[in-house]
Amino acid sequence: xxxxxxxxxxxxxxxxxxxxxxxxxxxxxxxxxxxxxxxxxxxxxxxxxxxxxxxxxxxxxxxxxxxxxxxxxxxxxxxxxxxxxxxxxxxxxxxxxxxxxxxxxxxxxxxxxxxxxxxxxxxxxxxxxxxxxxxxxxxxxxxxxxxxxxxxxxxxxxxxxxxxxxxxxxxxxxxxxxxxxxxxxxxxxxxxxxxxxxxxxxxxxxxxxxxxxxxxxxxxxxxxxxxxxxxxxxxxxxxxxxxxxxxxxxxxxxxxxxxxxxxxxxxxxxxxxxxxxxxxxxxxxxxxxxxxxxxxxxxxxxxxxxxxxxxxxxxxxxxxxxxxxxxxxxxxxxxxxxxxxxxxxxxxxxxxxxxxxxxxxxxxxxxxxxxxxxxxxxxxxxxxxxxxxxxxxxxxxxxxxxxxxxxxxxxxxxxxxxxxxxxxxxxxxxxxxxxxxxxxxxxxxxxxxxxxxxxxxxxxxxxxxxxxxxxxxxxxxxxxxxxxxxxxxxxxxxxxxxxxxxxxxxxxxxxxxxxxxxxxxxxxxxxxxxxxxxxxxxxxxxxxxxxxxxxxxxxxxxxxxxxxxxxxxxxxxxxxxxxxxxxxxxxxxxxxxxxxxxxxxxxxxxxxxxxxxxxxxxxxxxxxxxxxxxxxxxxxxxxxxxxxxxxxxxxxxxxxxxxxxxxxxxxxxxxxxxxxxxxxxxxxxxxxxxxxxxxxxxxxxxxxxxxxxxxxxxxxxxxxxxxxxxxxxxxxxxxxxxxxxxxxxxxxxxxxxxxxxxxxxxxxxxxxxxxxxxxxxxxxxxxxxxxxxxxxxxxxxxxxxxxxxxxxxxxxx
Numbered sequence: 087x088x089x090x091x092x093x094x095x096x097x098x099x100x101x102x103x104x105x106x107x108x109x110x111x112x113x114x115x116x117x118x119x120x121x122x123x124x125x126x127x128x129x130x131x132x133x134x135x136x137x138x139x140x141x142x143x144x145x146x147x148x149x150x151x152x153x154x155x156x157x158x159x160x161x162x163x164x165x166x167x168x169x170x171x172x173x174x175x176x177x178x179x180x181x182x183x184x185x186x187x188x189x190x191x192x193x194x195x196x197x198x199x200x201x202x203x204x205x206x207x208x209x210x211x212x213x214x215x216x217x218x219x220x221x222x223x224x225x226x227x228x229x230x231x232x233x234x235x236x237x238x239x240x241x242x243x244x245x246x247x248x249x250x251x252x253x254x255x256x257x258x259x260x261x262x263x264x265x266x267x268x269x270x271x272x273x274x275x276x277x278x279x280x281x282x283x284x285x286x287x288x289x290x291x292x293x294x295x296x297x298x299x300x301x302x303x304x305x306x307x308x309x310x311x312x313x314x315x316x317x318x319x320x321x322x323x324x325x326x327x328x329x330x331x332x333x334x335x336x337x338x339x340x341x342x343x344x345x346x347x348x349x350x351x352x353x354x355x356x357x358x359x360x361x362x363x364x365x366x367x368x369x370x371x372x373x374x375x376x377x378x379x380x381x382x383x384x385x386x387x388x389x390x391x392x393x394x395x396x397x398x399x400x401x402x403x404x405x406x407x408x409x410x411x412x413x414x415x416x417x418x419x420x421x422x423x424x425x426x427x428x429x430x431x432x433x434x435x436x437x438x439x440x441x442x443x444x445x446x447x448x449x450x451x452x453x454x455x456x457x458x459x460x461x462x463x464x465x466x467x468x469x470x471x472x473x474x475x476x477x478x479x480x481x482x483x484x485x486x487x488x489x490x491x492x493x494x495x496x497x498x499x500x501x502x503x504x505x506x507x508x509x510x511x512x513x514x515x516x517x518x519x520x521x522x523x524x525x526x527x528x529x530x531x532x533x534x535x536x537x538x539x540x541x542x543x544x545x546x547x548x549x550x551x552x553x554x555x556x557x558x559x560x561x562x563x564x565x566x567x568x569x570x571x572x573x574x575x576x577x578x579x580x581x582x583x584x585x586x587x588x589x590x591x592x593x594x595x596x597x598x599x600x601x602x603x604x605x606x607x608x609x610x611x612x613x614x615x616x617x618x619x620x621x622x623x624x625x626x627x628x629x630x631x632x633x634x635x636x637x638x639x640x641x642x643x644x645x646x647x648x649x650x651x652x653x654x655x656x657x658x659x660x661x662x663x664x665x666x667x668x669x670x671x672x673x674x675x676x677x678x679x680x681x682x683x684x685x686x687x688x689x690x691x692x693x694x695x696x697x698x699x700x701x702x703x704x705x706x707x708x709x710x711x712x713x714x715x716x717x718x719x720x721x722x723x724x725x726x727x728x729x730x731x732x733x734x735x736x737x738x739x740x741x742x743x744x745x746x747x748x749x750x751x752x753x754x755x756x757x758x759x760x761x762x763x764x765x766x767x768x769x770x771x772x773x774x775x776x777x778x779x780x781x782x783x784x785x786x787x788x789x790x791x792x793x794x795x796x797x798x799x800x801x802x803x804x805x806x807x808x809x810x811x812x813x814x815x816x817x818x819x820x821x822x823x824x825x826x827x828x829x830x831x832x833x834x835x836x837x838x839x840x841x842x843x844x845x846x847x848x849x850x851x852x853x854x855x856x857x858x859x860x861x862x863x864x865x866x867x868x869x870x871x872x873x874x875x876x877x878x879x880x881x882x883x884x885x886x887x888x889x890x891x892x893x894x895x896x897x898x899x
Contacts, residue, residue, distance in 0.1 A: 129265040131859040137892040142899040145172060145249045150896040152177065153885045158853040158861045160894075161407040161880040168246045170410050171424045173896055175250025175277070178404060178421040182855040183254065184264035185400040186422035187274055188802055190281045193227070193288035195219040195475070200270050202480040211477055211485070212503075219475045220489055220498040221295070223287055226519045230283035233522035240527045244279035247424040251277035265857060266803060285422035286526065290519040292395065293551040296446045298632065303582040309727060316756060318581075320623070322746045324670070325635055326642040327622050328554060328566060328615045329605040337626040338601050342594040344576035371634055372439035373660070373822060374556040375614035375641060376564040378607070382651045387558035388838045390656050391428055391437025392831040394824045399801045399809060399863065401851025403427075403833050407879060408533070415533040416879050418833050418849065425529040428835060430845060433536040434559045435837040439615045441552030441568050444575075444630040445518040447593075449494045449586030450511055458490050458500070458512075462587045468493065494586055495520055514586055516593070518571045523549030538563045538606070545569040546599050554615040560839045566613035567604040568620055572597045575628045597627055612645045614638065616822075635742045636820040640666040653846065656836045661823050661872035663702045663816035668712050671745050672700070675715065678752070679777060680770035688774075688781040691715070694788065703816040704792030711780065711788050713795075713818075719776035720744055726760045741820070792816060799850055799866060800828045801857070808857040815870050823872070834874065846874035 137154055148165040150173045155161065160177050164170035178186060191197055195218035198210045218224075234240050255274050267273060306314040372393040379385045395402055403418035408426065417429015428437055453470070454460040460467040471491040478484045490497040494514040501510060524547055531544035537559060545555045545567060552570030557563070573580070573593040584591035603620040605613050618638030620629055643666075644659055676696055684692065691711045698708025720740055747755040752769045759766050788794070792814040801808035817823030817830070824830050835847040850869040854861035868875065878889060885893070 129268075129856055129858040131854070131856055131861075133860055135859075138894065140895045140897065141176065141253070142897055143172065143249075143253050144899045145246070145253070146896055146898045149898070151885050152894040152896065153880060153890040154892040154894065155878055155880075155889055156891050157405075157864065157875065158891075159405045159407070159878065161409070161878070161885075163409045163882050163885065165411065167410060167412070168242060169896070170408050171243045171246040172250035172253070174406070174408065174419065174424055175247040176254050176896070177250075177406065178419070179251040179254035179277075181853055182400055182404055182421035183251075183274060184266040185802065185855050186285065187277075187281070188266070189288055189422060190284040193218065193223050193284040193291070195223065195477075198477060198479045200272050200480060203482050211479060215477055216475075216487055216503055217498075218291075219487070220496055220503060221291075221515060222496045222498075222517060222520050223284070223291065224475075225473070225496065226287045226290070226517070227280055227283035229520060229522045230287065230525070231280050233524050234279055234283070234526070237524055237527060240524055240530070241279070243424055243530060244282055244526065247282065248277045248279055264855065269803075282423050282526065285420065287519055289420070290525075290550045293440045294443075294445050294517075294519065296444050296632070297448075298444075299446075299448045299581065299583050305728070306582055313727075313756065316747070317740065317743055319743065319746075320577075320629070321619060322635055322742055323750065324639060324742075324746060325619050325622070326639045327618060328568070328613075328620045328638070329603055330608055330610060331622050332624060333605065333621060335601065335603075335621070335625050338598050339574075339595070341626055342574045342576045342579070342628075344579070345590045347588075348576075348579075348590050371442075371617035371637070371824065373614075373616045373637060373641060373824075374437035374439050374554065375612060375645060376437075376556050376558040376566070377645060377651050377656075378564050378611040379562045381611045381645075381649050382838070384652075384838060384840050386560065386839045387435075387562060387564050388651060388653065388656055388836065389430075389435040389437055389556060389558040389564075390660055390836050391439075391556065392660055392834045393428065393438065393440075394830055395832040397797070397799050397825075397828045397830055397832065397850055399799045399851055399857075400855035401799075401832070401849055401865075403849050404853065405847070405849070405877075409880075409882060413534045414879070416845070416877060417835065418847075421855075423526060423529075425526065425533050427529055428833060429533075430837045430839075430843060431533065431535070432843070434541060434557065435839060435843075435845075436532055436535075436541065436558075437556045437835065439554045439556075440617055441554055441570055441572075441620070442617050442631045442633050443552045443568075443570070443572050444580055444632075445550060445552060445571070445573065447516045447573075447580040447584060448498075449492075449514045449516065449584050449591065451490075451492055451494070451497055451514050451586040453490075453512060456501075458497075461490075461492055463493065464587075464589050490514075492586070513583065517550075518573070519550040521549060521571065523571070525549060537561065538565060541565075542567070554620075556613060556615065558837070558839050560841070563607060564613055565604065565606040566615055568602045569599070572602070572627075575630055577628050578630075579628065580630055601627065610646060614641050614645060616641055634820070636667045637822055637824065640664065640822060653836055653838055653844065657846065657872075657874060659822065660831075660834055660836065661817075663818075663821055663823050665700050665702045665709065665712075665818075665821050667741065667745070667820040668698075668702075668709070669700045670749075671716060672698070672712055674745075674748060675719070675773055678769050679773040680768075681774070683771065683774045683778075685778050685781055687786065688777045690786070691777060691781050691784065691788070701816075702791055702818055702821055704790060704814050706791045706816065707788040707794075709791040709816075709818075710794040711784065713791075714780040714784055714788075715777050716741075718779040719773060722760075722772050722776050722779075723757050726762045727757055790814075791818075795826060797825050797830070798828050799863070810863055810866055813866075813870050831869075834869070835877075836874070843879065845877040845879070847877050848874050 150164045150169050153161045195215035374391040376389045404421050407416040415426045415431040417426040452462045473489045475487045492514045495516045498515045500512040528547035535541045541557050548569045549571045555567050557565040574597050616637035617634040619633045694711050702709040797813040799810040815825050817825040833849040837845040848869045852861040852864035
């Protein structure tokens with residue numbers, strides 16, 4: 087009888103083995119995943135795991151030593167650039183292979199190959215893959231490769247980098263693949279410079295894609311041009327621009343001229359355009375500033391940078407040091423691309439913020455007939471060229487998509503691909519990211535730059551995305567330059583959908599580099615940028631784009647007031663949770679609210695707001711009440727005007743416009759009155775109504791701000807077990823410490839340019855991309871607490887010191 091349970095157990099085991107090894111649709115076979123010798127168990131990294139190893143490569147020219155410190159940060163000591171980039175590629179792959187390759191799939195519109203036809207109720211191929219290819223992401227990457235192949239230095243570097251990645255990939259057996267490959271049941275591909283181009287273009291997408299043309303066109307047609315300009319003023323009263331107000335600029339080229347017939351063409355079609363459903367995060371911003379030695383305790387410049395991007399796991403950045411006979415650079419790199427992107431070397435430091443300029447425009451194209459083989463342009467039919475895209479879908483037959491190419495660029499939306507558009511029209515996209523460019527070389531040259539002149543030569547190479555480059559040197563030079571390929575536009579050009587039948591709306595060239603917004607060694611003793619308006623009305627070119635206002639305002643105010651500044655002061659400032667927007671808005675709200683019509687619960691909330699000190703710390707429930715009150719107030723003001731807009735958020739940035747309009751003249755602000763009611767609303771009544779609404783939705787004891795707003799580090803596949811949820815942190819939108827949801831400071835860096843550079847930094851995550859490693863989220867707690875690590879800059883003579891935890895030796899095979 088005792089054999090019966092054994093037989094039953096054996097039978098069940100055999101059935102399970104058979105079933106679990108079957109592939110069902112797009113679901114991977116579970117058996118291999120659970121295998122003790124080949125499955126996810128192999129990805130569990132022992133706490134005492136040794137990263138020391140010897141790696142042989144036929145492509146290596148000389149030996150390279152990599153010293154890994156206790157935080158798993160590599161310090162690469164190479165004798166030439168080729169080997170440095172090869173080893174950097176190997177390290178990126180060793181610790182971040184799945185992350186960087188997954189991002190190339192996303193950029194190339196290939197997610198349906200590994201995720202299948204649908205994700206929930208959404209069609210991956212329609213919502214993502216076709217959208218990305220029709221936007222021209224693959225065209226952009228291909229053109230980048232063309233430019234790379236024409237530059238011997240860049241070509242050699244990217245090929246060496248690719249060889250390093252492929253060296254690691256070839257060393258893997260299926261059981262060694264990162265866990266995500268096993269979960270999705272696919273294998274890594276060979277790397278190439280094209281994949282690196284996709285990584286860099288994906289960053290361009292994240293920072294410069296601008297679908298506001300559709301929203302703006304819809305709003306302009308609803309409200310009229312005058313009301314639209316009230317919502318989108320060229321300059322707010324309280325703005326504190328990147329360069330000092332009144333800075334004189336002289337254009338070195340003739341300014342673009344608005345054609346006489348432009349007004350008659352723009353907005354002639356009064357049909358409604360459905361608003362775009364998927365946009366980049368509008369809060370993808372950043373802060374950077376440099377303080378001159380005249381304002382620091384050391385007498386040397388201090389540079390600070392914290393780019394605000396998606397807070398993902400694995401982390402966006404990978405920290406490292408690269409040392410060659412030519413340069414010694416430390417900072418963070420982008421897995422999938424060579425060089426250090428933000429950092430410092432023995433002579434200079436640099437940091438970047440998004441330029442927020444409008445470098446993507448949409449044109450309505452008129453085709454001759456349904457074949458779309460000809461389109462009308464400047465009084466003649468022009469031949470269409472075609473690009474056929476093939477899509478492989480996991481578990482399904484492949485499909486193709488034909489994309490019409492015009493002189494404007496690819497036709498992103500047409501009758502064959504409408505996405506959210508229902509007007510039956512055709513829209514081509516013109517984007518500077520499509521143009522041939524050498525972004526990779528810009529950062530390679532920055533890594534080598536030794537002074538202001540060589541810094542300028544490096545950033546001049548940047549095409550897209552437009553960035554504000556902060557600079558500091560040990561020679562006590564500080565500077566801020568905006569760089570990138572920026573169209574020279576006349577006022578409002580590209581803010582709306584433009585007619586594609588006429589050359590009237592064609593870009594009239596690009597802003598010369600010497601005319602870019604910039605400032606060098608200003609009298610105020612600092613430079614800064616925080617995605618605000620680059621310059622005031624003294625700048626001759628049209629500054630089309632979307633700009634934040636309040637981070638730049640408070641940064642400039644703090645820096646102007648401070649002297650004898652230390653690194654500690656900069657750490658406190660970089661992690662500041664002070665809400666200057668609330669400082670300006672809340673007194674107006676408290677003064678004008680009609681308390682007579684408040685509910686009892688709303689009066690209680692009013693008291694909480696009244697005692698709040700404008701500091702958005704994690705435990706500040708006053709911030710919770712303020713944000714809820716302001717949100718409902720803004721909704722009350724604008725919802726009747728944006729009548730066709732049903733989403734939670736409005737299509738344009740309205741916070742600063744609303745506050746500035748009320749401060750200027752609340753009685754005259756045109757959006758106060760509700761057009762759907764016969765009576766004229768008052769500011770006092772609207773504020774009371776908004777607070778009553780907030781009171782109905784908030785608990786009697788409002789949540790702490792850190793709990794209310796939520797913050798998390800999401801795994802790229804949104805797997806909860808691989809994510810870090812519910813971080814209890816302060817800060818938020820419009821605040822220097824801009825943590826909100828899954829967006830915020832992706833890397834905090836502070837560099838003091840003394841004789842021996844002193845630097846601190848931290849990012850939310852860890853060096854290792856493997857969720858089964860203790861190094862996966864190692865830095866998250868330090869980052870959330872607003873603390874830093876001292877950045878270690880090693881010398882070649884220290885590779886045997888106690889600073890080194892593990893050693894990787896690269897030798898020629």
